[in-house]
Amino acid sequence: MGMETCTLDLYTHYLLSSTGPTTATGLSRLLDGTLSHDHIPRWLSSAAWGSADIWRQAKPLIRQAEAQRLAEEFAVLIVDDFILEKAHTDANEVIGTHWDHGQ
Template sequence: MMTCTLDLYTDYLLSSTGPTTATGLSRLLDGALSHDHITRWLSQGTYGPAEVWRQAKPLIRQAEARRPAGKFAVLIVDDSVLEKAHTDANELICTHWDHSQQRYVKGLNFVSLLY
């Protein structure tokens, strides 16, 4: 019997070019996992910054060890929401999940990249 795993779910997130949902992953797997199964699996854990770093750190250290110090680089990606509670919704100002507040807020979602 197939089960949802962190590797499966992260592969889905990384390979998707649009919105990601439990239903979308179920459809991609031709129903081998139900969207309810995926949702239950997601609700069992916490996937905050500490968990992301725990997963990423060994991979980063491994890549770092393979390259000379002057040739190693990382790309840091951070998404943020600038809350605009009193601004009318439009193409840029709309509802987004703000992970720092653990709730949906109306605002501007932006991504910062640091190389």
């Protein structure tokens, strides 16, 4: 029996437990293909989650990790939403070069 949909809980746990790059293909592979790698970006784009939603999911785990660290230890959680260019993907109205003018 295959999994029909991704959930915020599953996706958040995948992001938090990963020690390297995270991808839809990586999550699908981790679940032995029970969740299609194509389903994950469609699921993500179908919801209107913001940073507050993600923080609500991540906060308990982050606070638990903080409590286990010495006060002088330093840790950083970095979230990046950049898009990797793929050689086999042609530019279109959605996929193309986007410049970050904030930097």
